Amino acid sequence: MLELKKGIDILTDVGGVSTIAEARAIIDAKLDKENLDKLAPITNEEALIKIAAAINMCEPDNVFINTGNEADCAWIRNYSLEKGEEKALAKKGHTIHFDLPEDQARLVNQTFYIVNEDEKTSAMAKKVLRSEGHAYVTEYMKGIMKGKTMMVGFYARGPVGAFATTPAIEISSSTYVLHSAELLYRNCYDKFDAEAERRGIFFTNVHSEGPNTAADVPNARIFMDRSWLTTFSTFCTYAGNTLLMKKGNHRFSVDYATYFGVEKELSEHMFITGLENKDGKTIYFAGAAPSGCGKTTTAMVGSGFVGDDLAQMWIAEDGTCRAINPEAGIFGIVEDVNREGDPMLMKSLRDDDTEVIWSNVLIGEDKVPYWSGSGEDSPTEGINFQGPWKKGMTDANGKAVPMSHKNSRCTIDAKAIANHNGPANADPNGVPVQVITYSGRDADTMPPVWVAKNNTAGVAVGASIVSAATATEIGATGVRRQPWANAPFIPGALADYMDAQFKFFNSNKYSDGNRPIMAGLNYFLTHANRGSDGKGLLGEKKDVHVWLGWLAEYVSGTVEAIETPIGFVPKYDDLKNLFAGIDKEYPKSLYDMQFSLYIDKIVARIDLQTEAYGKEENLPGQLFEVFEAQKAELNALKEAKGAIVNVETL
Numbered sequence: 001m002l003e004l005k006k007g008i009d010i011l012t013d014v015g016g017v018s019t020i021a022e023a024r025a026i027i028d029a030k031l032d033k034e035n036l037d038k039l040a041p042i043t044n045e046e047a048l049i050k051i052a053a054a055i056n057m058c059e060p061d062n063v064f065i066n067t068g069n070e071a072d073c074a075w076i077r078n079y080s081l082e083k084g085e086e087k088a089l090a091k092k093g094h095t096i097h098f099d100l101p102e103d104q105a106r107l108v109n110q111t112f113y114i115v116n117e118d119e120k121t122s123a124m125a126k127k128v129l130r131s132e133g134h135a136y137v138t139e140y141m142k143g144i145m146k147g148k149t150m151m152v153g154f155y156a157r158g159p160v161g162a163f164a165t166t167p168a169i170e171i172s173s174s175t176y177v178l179h180s181a182e183l184l185y186r187n188c189y190d191k192f193d194a195e196a197e198r199r200g201i202f203f204t205n206v207h208s209e210g211p212n213t214a215a216d217v218p219n220a221r222i223f224m225d226r227s228w229l230t231t232f233s234t235f236c237t238y239a240g241n242t243l244l245m246k247k248g249n250h251r252f253s254v255d256y257a258t259y260f261g262v263e264k265e266l267s268e269h270m271f272i273t274g275l276e277n278k279d280g281k282t283i284y285f286a287g288a289a290p291s292g293c294g295k296t297t298t299a300m301v302g303s304g305f306v307g308d309d310l311a312q313m314w315i316a317e318d319g320t321c322r323a324i325n326p327e328a329g330i331f332g333i334v335e336d337v338n339r340e341g342d343p344m345l346m347k348s349l350r351d352d353d354t355e356v357i358w359s360n361v362l363i364g365e366d367k368v369p370y371w372s373g374s375g376e377d378s379p380t381e382g383i384n385f386q387g388p389w390k391k392g393m394t395d396a397n398g399k400a401v402p403m404s405h406k407n408s409r410c411t412i413d414a415k416a417i418a419n420h421n422g423p424a425n426a427d428p429n430g431v432p433v434q435v436i437t438y439s440g441r442d443a444d445t446m447p448p449v450w451v452a453k454n455n456t457a458g459v460a461v462g463a464s465i466v467s468a469a470t471a472t473e474i475g476a477t478g479v480r481r482q483p484w485a486n487a488p489f490i491p492g493a494l495a496d497y498m499d500a501q502f503k504f505f506n507s508n509k510y511s512d513g514n515r516p517i518m519a520g521l522n523y524f525l526t527h528a529n530r531g532s533d534g535k536g537l538l539g540e541k542k543d544v545h546v547w548l549g550w551l552a553e554y555v556s557g558t559v560e561a562i563e564t565p566i567g568f569v570p571k572y573d574d575l576k577n578l579f580a581g582i583d584k585e586y587p588k589s590l591y592d593m594q595f596s597l598y599i600d601k602i603v604a605r606i607d608l609q610t611e612a613y614g615k616e617e618n619l620p621g622q623l624f625e626v627f628e629a630q631k632a633e634l635n636a637l638k639e640a641k642g643a644i645v646n647v648e649t650l
Helices: 010-015 020-030 033-039 045-058 070-083 130-140 175-184 189-199 214-219 247-260 295-301 343-351 422-426 455-463 494-505 541-556 572-580 588-595 599-613 621-641
Strands: 062-066 094-097 111-115 127-129 149-157 166-172 203-208 221-225 230-234 265-268 270-276 282-288 304-307 311-315 321-324 329-333 356-359 381-384 387-390 409-413 431-439 449-451 466-468 479-481 517-521 561-564 567-570
Touching: 010 045, 010 130, 010 230, 020 033, 020 045, 033 062, 045 149, 045 166, 045 203, 062 070, 070 094, 070 175, 111 130, 127 130, 130 221, 130 230, 149 175, 149 189, 166 175, 166 189, 166 247, 175 329, 175 356, 175 409, 203 247, 221 247, 230 247, 247 265, 247 494, 265 494, 270 295, 270 311, 270 321, 270 431, 270 541, 282 295, 282 541, 295 304, 295 329, 295 343, 295 431, 295 541, 304 422, 343 409, 431 455, 431 541, 449 541, 455 494, 455 517, 455 621, 479 599, 517 541, 541 567, 541 572, 567 572, 572 588, 599 621
Parallel strands: 062 149, 094 356, 111 127, 111 221, 166 203, 203 230, 282 431, 431 517
Antiparallel strands: 149 166, 221 230, 265 311, 270 282, 270 304, 311 321, 321 431, 329 409, 356 409, 381 387, 449 517, 449 567, 466 479, 561 567
């Protein structure tokens, strides 16, 4: 069980501030009149103590309070160019930021939870004891902002007033971090006190890039103090390691939902999107997928997407599952983003007058960003993530240096994308979610889409996501289990998180007909071992329209499905009609390859999950009951029909 405010508060202890009187004295001494006046509306004493402690600990030369008004935002943008953290590009509002070559993805081996001695954590989590975290902060963060300006911003992780929105303080010496925060989050400077009182908690984030040299990166740390809802980040600038309102505070939200919101709320690594069914009704989806598994692409398929990365969900008083996006913008991978697969995003990046922060792409002499997989003509030389670049150059190991980093990004306000549902993303009531999806990278086993027989089996679908390690994680290799695509962000015992999932999706608080269905998606099935001489994927990016379209019809009751041991799968004729809607033929032979059950592979997948989860303590028995039942049904089916089963025979 997580206990808040247990143990020493590292920030206030190292900062040497414990009372509001001490805090006010430090603030009065360090802020000029303009910034004192800007801070004056913030009266939450705990927040002021934490800000003062950060000032005392980091020792900046100046402190800038960001109110979120146009003048303050312009100051941050201009100062970022002056500092050199960003450089202006040819298009107005476009800038480029380069992270250090050693710091261009999440530093997974340098990211830790700060825990108390008796706290249980997920077996997949890295942790340090409070004493070790305290020692690091004392050694490396005292004076880390000397010669720099500390910037302080106040944000809401979600629409102000929403049930699951939590306010957060962002403290950093990096203009890139504060500029990104203004695009990705809602500045709630004038509502911070009220939001902190309504929610009962707020998050605090303290970051400094320090000297920002390659020599410092081995000492970089990203710490998340679970008990005090405070993050610390040092010696890095990659936004996934520094803009801790994103994945750092997401971890706190997962903790809070798991231990203080059971059967009330969940915090998930999910997109939220709306898709119209054939009757014109918008069906809202929330879906989990590890990085590189199509999450942003799936979100963009919607006729009105709400978010592409995170979701806060709760069961509303009317018995519906509601969801909000804690973010207002997109920090998206740009590799393979092109006009064919991502027309709306490409339009905002290339055609529209959009403010964009680019990172780790190639910048040509024309000061235009280019990236791999764009489908555009690109220059043969320029500046990229590792310095000067020419086509054909190799690294020290003789490996070709790509045009852009695989984890190169764009940061934009989601409102810049034409199919973004701005009103829904701003609505504190959230959107009613009817379909939950779970995606992975599975080359040879599961079909493109299937619906769980019930929500207990649906939780098991989420628990069984597998993927390949991607460029978003430094230090990770090979095939990885990715439960709910949220496992890297689950601080507590996996058993507690799983129990919260079972209770949420099986709650009696749902009103009739409003419990969401739960489904698996797999865009990465290949020709391999599917009775085909073809190569590559058994599908295209645009097929996502059909898989989601079928789910929208299924939950609406306008199509039927075939029952199998793993769940319900589509009928061929329904898919053929949906493919016709995207002007694509869908031969029966392709359906047979995609949806036939390869029983030995599915059983092996179940065995993999059973063995892995057997290493966790106190897991809910429902998970193993689902695995055992599916395995028994599959083996019986194999006995009756053979190792490869055409689902239409069922």
